[in-house]
Every structure is written in C-alpha cells, then in structure tokens.
Amino acid sequence: MQRRYKLFLLLTLLSFKVFSQNPSLCPAYNGSVLITQPDGSTLEVVGKGNSVISYTETTDGYTLLKNSEGIYEYAIQDLQGEMNPSGIKAHNTANRSNVEAVTLQNIPKMIRMSENSSQLRSSLPPGKHYDGAAAQFPTKGKRKVLLILMEFPNLPATIPASEFVKFMNEPGFSGTGSFRDYYLENSNGQLDLDADVMGWYMAKNNYQVYGNTSGNTAAVPLVAEAVDAAEAAGVDFSKYDNNNDGKVDAVIIIHSGLGAEQGSQLQYIWSHRWSLSGTSKRTYDSVVISDYSINPEKRSWGMVGIGVMTHEFGHLLGLPDLYDTKNAGEGIGEWGLMGSCGWLNSENTPCHMEAWSKSYLGWINPTVIDTDGAYMLDTFSTTKMTYRINTPNPSEYFLLENRQKIGFDTYLKGSGMAVFHINEDKTNTWPLFNSVNGDVNDEGVALIQADGLRHLEKKTNRSDAGDLFPGSKNKTELAPYTTPNTSNNMGDVTDLYFTDIKSINGKIYFNFYNAPKAKFDADKLSGCAPANVNLLNQSAATGKYLWNFKDGGTSKSRDTSHIYNQAGIYNTTMYLYIGNRIIDSAVKQITVYNKPVADFNFSISGNDVKASDLSSNATMWNWDMGNGTKLTGTSVNYNYKTNGKYNVTLTATNGGCSDTISKVVSILDYSVLLYPNPSSNGKKAILFISLDKPRKTSLTITNSIGANVMNMSNPEVFSDHVEYDISASKLGLAPGIYYIRMTAEDKSETLRWIVQE
Numbered sequence: 001m002q003r004r005y006k007l008f009l010l011l012t013l014l015s016f017k018v019f020s021q022n023p024s025l026c027p028a029y030n031g032s033v034l035i036t037q038p039d040g041s042t043l044e045v046v047g048k049g050n051s052v053i054s055y056t057e058t059t060d061g062y063t064l065l066k067n068s069e070g071i072y073e074y075a076i077q078d079l080q081g082e083m084n085p086s087g088i089k090a091h092n093t094a095n096r097s098n099v100e101a102v103t104l105q106n107i108p109k110m111i112r113m114s115e116n117s118s119q120l121r122s123s124l125p126p127g128k129h130y131d132g133a134a135a136q137f138p139t140k141g142k143r144k145v146l147l148i149l150m151e152f153p154n155l156p157a158t159i160p161a162s163e164f165v166k167f168m169n170e171p172g173f174s175g176t177g178s179f180r181d182y183y184l185e186n187s188n189g190q191l192d193l194d195a196d197v198m199g200w201y202m203a204k205n206n207y208q209v210y211g212n213t214s215g216n217t218a219a220v221p222l223v224a225e226a227v228d229a230a231e232a233a234g235v236d237f238s239k240y241d242n243n244n245d246g247k248v249d250a251v252i253i254i255h256s257g258l259g260a261e262q263g264s265q266l267q268y269i270w271s272h273r274w275s276l277s278g279t280s281k282r283t284y285d286s287v288v289i290s291d292y293s294i295n296p297e298k299r300s301w302g303m304v305g306i307g308v309m310t311h312e313f314g315h316l317l318g319l320p321d322l323y324d325t326k327n328a329g330e331g332i333g334e335w336g337l338m339g340s341c342g343w344l345n346s347e348n349t350p351c352h353m354e355a356w357s358k359s360y361l362g363w364i365n366p367t368v369i370d371t372d373g374a375y376m377l378d379t380f381s382t383t384k385m386t387y388r389i390n391t392p393n394p395s396e397y398f399l400l401e402n403r404q405k406i407g408f409d410t411y412l413k414g415s416g417m418a419v420f421h422i423n424e425d426k427t428n429t430w431p432l433f434n435s436v437n438g439d440v441n442d443e444g445v446a447l448i449q450a451d452g453l454r455h456l457e458k459k460t461n462r463s464d465a466g467d468l469f470p471g472s473k474n475k476t477e478l479a480p481y482t483t484p485n486t487s488n489n490m491g492d493v494t495d496l497y498f499t500d501i502k503s504i505n506g507k508i509y510f511n512f513y514n515a516p517k518a519k520f521d522a523d524k525l526s527g528c529a530p531a532n533v534n535l536l537n538q539s540a541a542t543g544k545y546l547w548n549f550k551d552g553g554t555s556k557s558r559d560t561s562h563i564y565n566q567a568g569i570y571n572t573t574m575y576l577y578i579g580n581r582i583i584d585s586a587v588k589q590i591t592v593y594n595k596p597v598a599d600f601n602f603s604i605s606g607n608d609v610k611a612s613d614l615s616s617n618a619t620m621w622n623w624d625m626g627n628g629t630k631l632t633g634t635s636v637n638y639n640y641k642t643n644g645k646y647n648v649t650l651t652a653t654n655g656g657c658s659d660t661i662s663k664v665v666s667i668l669d670y671s672v673l674l675y676p677n678p679s680s681n682g683k684k685a686i687l688f689i690s691l692d693k694p695r696k697t698s699l700t701i702t703n704s705i706g707a708n709v710m711n712m713s714n715p716e717v718f719s720d721h722v723e724y725d726i727s728a729s730k731l732g733l734a735p736g737i738y739y740i741r742m743t744a745e746d747k748s749e750t751l752r753w754i755v756q757e
Helices: 002-016 098-104 118-123 161-169 179-186 220-232 307-317 355-360
Strands: 032-036 042-049 054-058 063-066 072-077 083-089 141-151 191-202 251-255 272-275 282-284 287-289 291-296 373-377 387-390 396-403 416-423 445-447 496-504 507-514 520-522 526-528 531-537 544-548 560-564 568-578 581-593 600-605 608-613 620-624 630-632 635-639 644-654 657-667 671-675 686-690 695-703 708-711 716-718 721-725 736-744 747-756
Touching (some): 063 083, 141 161, 141 220, 161 179, 161 191, 179 191, 179 307, 251 307, 272 307, 291 307, 355 396, 355 416, 373 396, 416 507, 520 581, 526 531, 531 568, 560 568, 600 657, 608 657, 630 635, 671 736, 671 747, 686 736
Parallel strands (some): 141 251
Antiparallel strands (some): 032 042, 054 063, 063 072, 072 083, 272 291, 282 287, 373 507, 396 416, 416 445, 496 507, 520 531, 568 581, 600 608, 608 635, 620 630, 620 644, 644 657, 671 686, 686 721, 695 708, 695 736, 736 747
C-alpha cells in the first residue's frame, strides 16, 4: 500500500506539472476534449490552468487524477490537503452508474491542491522568471521571422508545410486573417512580419520524450534539433537578426500532433515561449539562436489556429502573461491576447491586445484626460484611440478602449467600453516575475467588469456580454458610488466619474468628471429686503445643478439669481449632481435685513442740543451735526460754539441697509434777563429780551408745581430789543417761586423768578 501511495503521489505531481522553472505559457483550452483511456473507454475532459499548475476535470467539474494504470479517477483530498485518486474510475455524466452518482455526492467538485499541501509547497516554482525573459523581438518595422516544422517518428505530420506558409503570411487566411494579418492589425501597420517556413524535419525521438510528463525542459532538445535541421538545410540564420544585435530575434517551432494545453494531455508539449541555454544554445551564421516559442500542428478539431501562436509571440515581443498564472482566477480573460482570447473561434481569431500591452510595445500612446467634459471613443481595433485617466496614486491609472466586434475582435463576447485598472506596482514586477495578474485581489492589469459580478476573478467564465459598458446590463456609470467603482487598490476613493456611457453607431460616448467640486460666488452676501442676489456657478464640473435658496425657492439653472423678500439668514446651497446622485454641495450664508426708517427729534437749550433717535429697524446710528462733527449712538448731546442754522443728519443702519433723515437746528444769539430778581410784590419787574433780529416769540410763566400763571397763547413778534413788564402785582402773583420760559422760534430760555412780599 505504501508503494502504491508513493506511485500515486508521483503521478499526481507529474499530472499537475509543478515545475522548478517557469517559462511563459498559454492558458489551457477551456472547452472539452474527448480522450481515449488505456482500457479503450472514452472520456470527455476539460483542461484547467497551465503547464506549471494544471488540472483535468470532467465536464461537470470533478477533478481527475490518473491511477497507476493511467486511467482517470475522481480526485479526493485528505485532511493534510494532499490529493489522491479515489479508486473510482471516472465516466461521462450520461454513463455513470447509480452507485457512482451517489458516491459523487460526497466528493467536492473543483478540488485543488491546498496551500498547506506538501505537494504544492515542495514543488511550486520560486517565481523568478527565466533568463532572457526581457529579450524582445523588434516591435516595429518590416521583420523576418523563421518557422520550423518538426514531426515525430511515432506521430508524423498530417498538414503540409504549404498550409503553414499560408497560415503565417496569407491575407485573410481562415476567414479572419493570418499570423501576419494579426500583428499588422494590432500594431496599426507598425509591425509587418514576413515568415519563412522550413520543414517538416524529423525529430530523433517519439513525441512522448519531449512531452510535459518528461519534465518542463523536455521540449528544449526538440528545439535544438529543429535549429540543427534548419542549419543543415541551408538556412541563413543571420537574416532573422532584425536588429543586428548578434542574436536571432526568435524562432517559432511547430511540432506534429496535439498540444498539452487542450485537455491537459501532458504526454504532449504545452505551448510556451522560452529560450535555449547552456549546451542547447546554438550559434550559426555568426548569430546566437536562443529565444523560441513552440506550438502544435493541430487541435482535436483540425489544423491549429493562430491564437496560441500569437499569444506566445507576444511573449517574444516582451509581454507577460495577463491570465492568472497562479490559476485562482482568469486575469483579463478573453479581453486581451495575453489573457485567454487566443482560443476564440476555435483559435482562428484571437482578439486584440488590450491597451496596456499595446502601449507597452509602443504601438499606442494613450491620451491622458483630466478635464471634465464629454468624450468620444472610436473603435479600438481600427484606431489608436485610447484614454488614460490618472489617479491620486501615481502607480495606478485607468485605460479606456472601445471594443467592437470587427476585425480580430469579431468573436468577442460583447462590445462597449472596456475599462482596465492598471497597477504599476504589479506590472513592474515583469520580467523578473511572470505574475502580473497572479493575485485576484491585486491585479496589475484588471478589467473592471461592468456588471460587478467579478466572474473573471471567480473563474466563473473568461468573458461575457456584461463585462463592458454599457453592455448587456446597461451600466451607464462608473463612479465612486457604483458597483464596481473607481476606487484604487487600497479602497481609497479616487473621485473619478464616468457617466452617461452609451454606444451609438459603434462609437462610445461618455461624460468624465475629475474630482468634481461644487463652487459658486454671490455678488453680495447681505442686503436689504427685498434683496436681489446674483449667484455665479464656479464649478468646473458640467453636471446637473440644483439651487436651494432656503426660503422655499429653487432653481436648476447653472447660474441664477434670487430675490429674498423677507429678512433672515439663508444658507443658500448649490448641489452638484453626477447622474442622479448628489456628488458635492457648496453653501454661502446670505443675510437679509429689514430696511430701517430713520427719524429723530431734538431740543435746544441755549447752545446745547440734545438729539434722540426715533428710527425703526435700526441697529446702528450715525449723526452728522452739520458742522463736520460726527457722533454715534441712539441719542447725542452737543454744544455749538457759534450761532447759526445746522443741518443735522441721522443715518440709521441695519446690516447693509440704511436710511437717512436731516433736520435744521437753529442756534440763535439772544439773551433773557429779569430785573430785579428777587422782586417785591408791589414793585415793577422788567424782563429784558435781546434778539439777533425780530422773531416770533412766546412767553410762559409757571408756578412751582408747574401750573401756568401766564401764557402768551399767540406768540408775538418781538423786535431785536424788548422790555416786557411782568410785575407780580400786575399779574396778580402771590409771593413764591416761578419759572419764566421764553421761546424764540426753536430756541428757549428758562429763568427762575422769586417773588417776595
């Protein structure tokens, strides 16, 4: 039993193909393949992963392992996380017995090696990429490339070399284009490949010797044999050193038979890009031959398509894998060549590279947009049009492209605006590591899937019509508040908004807002009711606006004005809408005051004037005494030094509102004397009045309790000098104290008069 367990473990490790080195590989074909088991039975299987970590599953998701006889059984997992064959032979769903079906109810689907599995810990690659990963085939110009065909003694080629000449060079090959067509279209005519096809040449060994079950370096001798055979046939390798650096830029190998990437059939070679080194490296015609990619002759359905070859050639140009090389997710899936779209249309019509890859190769220069406005995106596959939107984090940005189902994008699962989130902290790990998208929660080139379902991260599928904007889910917004959103990888809000996304006649239209902020100015912040305030919108954003004047009034105009009829404090607010959501708001406090009504009265005593406020709605009082003197307060006292008429003005103020009233105050030059005082009741008392000019004068005498004892009811006009007899006996006054008040127009004098016996 111990011996059998070890055998199972060895077969498991070989089946999962966990290597200590790490070439660039294509993702597995995600369709099913019909295989024949050693006992003659057939089984429909699906391959998962890549040649570093690959799995084989039934069509309904049960993980499979081969037993010691090479027959697939359902995999099970022990408590230590180790995977082993269950001892139950796998069958297609329609061929399972009742007992088998009941047993499978207790076996989980999609079993994977546990992180704690000794199989995984002891065998995972260290992550460092192989030497020469950064070596690049020239990305521009008319360039020569060499394709060498190799067949095996026990697996001869079935497709003539002439078909591969067409495959590489013929315009419109297979309905959508050749290998050359693909790179001409993707580079917008900047890379024109001219392929020479050599072979078929016979390998020294049977195909199993070079297959993945023989180790990840097993294909290297086949490549060296191919180079040797081409040299023997007279190939001048110096023609394929396009940049004259002493190295052949790349050699492409096609081997007869199938590729391991279809159905995880590891007895075959898994297509990859790598390099010859050590004794396998060749030097012919004064140039070194090292960098290569290798692909199969055919698939289960017929001749191989250009898809996987274009993917591997992308590595030769210098690109990393953009599928999840750790097999937890799908990376960019079928939205870019360096993902898994090489399999589209039975591998005949690989989709375009996405914008990051094209930019990396120097084929496009995305336009940076940082200004709010309305934008249009033309078709990505026929133009170089791409937008880049930077974020506050300098290592993160977004790339926008318009993917339409034309050209090599014909077989995409959907059309619309593709939004890729780029994280240079991850992309810059290439070429040291080939794991740009190796973390489903922190990808270097991540498609923001419009429907928010994250099918790519969950390995639900490789693409669907809901991935792009607006897409099948009619997602017309991408913003901090949407799902998905525009936050950075740390979850920080970027304040980037894409709204009103729509597709019209193959073009994408959208509005963009970069950290939109509401801002406005008012021509006044205070005023008198009714106060007319003009409000000027200073927001850079071109969204929708709602003004709330806080008195019941509103407006949706960009700029507006409003009349405040009642006094009060109004927190006037402008709301900025992006789509149907309030993004920001701005507030200004508008203070409206009741307009004051100015009034006052005054009294004069000699040269002294007392003025008192009678205004309404006033909070501040400013007096101008008519001679340059300024005073403040509700009432003021002032002594004029010279006689005359003075225009006294009161300005009553309430906030920014004021009212003014003026009155004339006359300071006259006259005197009033009484002789004698005290005076006897029986003797004459004379009142001497001196005026500056004749004036209308009144005279009043009151006793000590304020009762009038004499009143000149009809004021008389006195001349400039008057002597007026007010003898007590004449007036019939008893002895006592009296008050004589004389008023000449607006000036008065009061004397105290003592009458004796």
